[in-house]
Amino acid sequence: MKKFQTLRGFRDFLPEDARKRAWLRQKMVEVFERWGFEPLETPTLEPLELFKGEIGEDEKMFFKFEDPGGRKVALRYDQTVPTVRVVGQYFDKLIFPFRRYQIQSAFRAEKPQKGRYREFVQADIDILGVESPIADAECIAVSIDLYKSLGFTNVVALINNRDLLAGIPYPVIAAIDKIKKIGKDEVIKEIIKKGFSENDAKNFLTKVENLKPDEKLLTIFQYLEKSGFSRENFKFEPTLARSFSYSQGPIWEMIIPGYSTAAFGGSVGGGERYDGMIERITGKNIAGTGIAFGFDRTLEALEALNLIPKPKTVSQVLVTVFSPDLLVQSIKVAKKLREVGVSIELYPDDNTRLDKQLKYADKKGVPFVIVIGPEETKTGSVVVKNMSTGTQETLPLSELAGNINHYINT
Numbered sequence: 001m002k003k004f005q006t007l008r009g010f011r012d013f014l015p016e017d018a019r020k021r022a023w024l025r026q027k028m029v030e031v032f033e034r035w036g037f038e039p040l041e042t043p044t045l046e047p048l049e050l051f052k053g054e055i056g057e058d059e060k061m062f063f064k065f066e067d068p069g070g071r072k073v074a075l076r077y078d079q080t081v082p083t084v085r086v087v088g089q090y091f092d093k094l095i096f097p098f099r100r101y102q103i104q105s106a107f108r109a110e111k112p113q114k115g116r117y118r119e120f121v122q123a124d125i126d127i128l129g130v131e132s133p134i135a136d137a138e139c140i141a142v143s144i145d146l147y148k149s150l151g152f153t154n155v156v157a158l159i160n161n162r163d164l165l166a167g168i169p170y171p172v173i174a175a176i177d178k179i180k181k182i183g184k185d186e187v188i189k190e191i192i193k194k195g196f197s198e199n200d201a202k203n204f205l206t207k208v209e210n211l212k213p214d215e216k217l218l219t220i221f222q223y224l225e226k227s228g229f230s231r232e233n234f235k236f237e238p239t240l241a242r243s244f245s246y247s248q249g250p251i252w253e254m255i256i257p258g259y260s261t262a263a264f265g266g267s268v269g270g271g272e273r274y275d276g277m278i279e280r281i282t283g284k285n286i287a288g289t290g291i292a293f294g295f296d297r298t299l300e301a302l303e304a305l306n307l308i309p310k311p312k313t314v315s316q317v318l319v320t321v322f323s324p325d326l327l328v329q330s331i332k333v334a335k336k337l338r339e340v341g342v343s344i345e346l347y348p349d350d351n352t353r354l355d356k357q358l359k360y361a362d363k364k365g366v367p368f369v370i371v372i373g374p375e376e377t378k379t380g381s382v383v384v385k386n387m388s389t390g391t392q393e394t395l396p397l398s399e400l401a402g403n404i405n406h407y408i409n410t
Contacts, residue, residue: 007118008112010117011117015313020299023309023311024150024295024299025123025295028101028103028123028293028295029103031145031146032101033101035099035141035145037101039101040083040100040101041102042083042086043082045067045074046081046082046085047073048064048072048073050074051074054081054246054281060109061110062077062108063108063109076106077108079122079124079292080277081277081281084277085281088281088282088283088284091284096128096129097128097130099127099128100126100128101123101124101126102122103121104122105120106121106122120295121295122295124291124292127289127290129287131287135289136216136220136250137224139271139290139291140220140271142291143269144229151307152256152305154256155256155257156234156235157254158235158252159220159237159250159252160236160239160240160241160251161214161251162251162272163214163248164211165208165211169196171191172191172201172204174241187205210238213236221236240252242270247274248274248275248276249289250272250273250289251273253267253270254268259301266301268294270291270292271290273287316366316368317343317345317367317370317408318346318369318370319347320357320358320369320372321352324351326372326373326374326377329372331346333400340401345366354371361387367408368386368387369387381395381396382395384400
């Protein structure tokens with residue numbers, strides 16, 4: 001028999017890992033909605049033409065093919081470009097400023113390595129319809145708040161303005177964006193490989209290294225300070241370039257000092273303004289700014305720094321089935337407890353011995369077990385067993401629903 005496995009660069013998430021991911025998603029949603037962002041979802045497949053010419057040097061990583069209808073399509077490469085399509089398609093139905101968050105999978109046909117996968121989750125926030133740098137500042141503020149809310153004591157937003165790089169060719173910008181990963185000498189070599197002289201390469205780099213914050217950046221820094229963020233949480237970084245061809249205006253990258261991967265260093269997300277792309281795709285002069293957080297990288301950073309709470313099983317109580325003739329009684333008890341909001345698992349086999357059911361609860365980490373045997377059925381009671389302490393108590397069935405939360409919360 002053939003043994004099947006996941007494709008390279010794709011992953012399964014067993015319950016413990018899936019619970020961690022659900023926890024992170026919930027924490028992100030809480031922060032995004034606290035800042036007034038609304039949820040958005042877009043299809044996994046988009047017309048290939050939507051992405052072409054908008055990404056830059058990484059178009060070779062599109063998952064693209066022809067669908068059964070003969071249309072050229074691509075799996076969602078990022079979430080910014082589809083959001084721009086949404087703005088154009090539903091312009092008359094949206095309320096501007098349009099503040100959206102989106103947490104979905106993206107797909108890139110790249111070489112898998114730690115922190116880099118072919119299917120991965122991105123969590124985006126964007127503000128569309130506002131030209132003021134205050135919109136950029138707010139997205140950066142949310143970025144810092146998110147990681148502080150997740151428990152990171154040290155998080156830094158590196159901030160620059162692509163307008164300051166005017167006159168520098170895009171291939172040079174894409175090379176300079178790698179300086180933190182490969183160093184100055186390798187950046188110069190890469191610029192030379194792209195057809196520029198060594199002297200030009202050095203001059204480009206010198207120009208970038210000597211940039212100073214402009215008025216837009218000073219406005220952003222003031223906003224962040226007035227919002228209560230420490231100067232340790234954000235700083236001007238002249239060599240930050242963002243390699244997307246649509247990047248313009250204020251750009252930023254979120255760094256977690258103390259967390260690093262070969263692929264990304266300590267970066268867990270990056271953002272920019274992209275007004276020009278919106279006009280190219282929609283034909284409308286609409287401003288847009290936002291950030292894409294690496295969900296998987298953020299989760300790995302949380303795990304590396306031991307910031308994820310120990311995941312608990314979903315089930316709060318296991319209702320056992322003592323014997324086939326008492327199954328109905330167990331079903332009724334489970335139903336009664338679900339009606340008061342308790343997560344109940346009924347053991348789904350009426351021929352399994354009670355000791356085996358208890359071992360199952362212990363192995364899975366279910367904190368409480370309810371036993372309803374012949375004696376309990378006669379007296380109208382149940383036995384509530386605490387699996388962590390081994391203690392148990394007999395309780396009248398009529399009082400169970402009113403007291404179960406006391407057991408669970410103590």
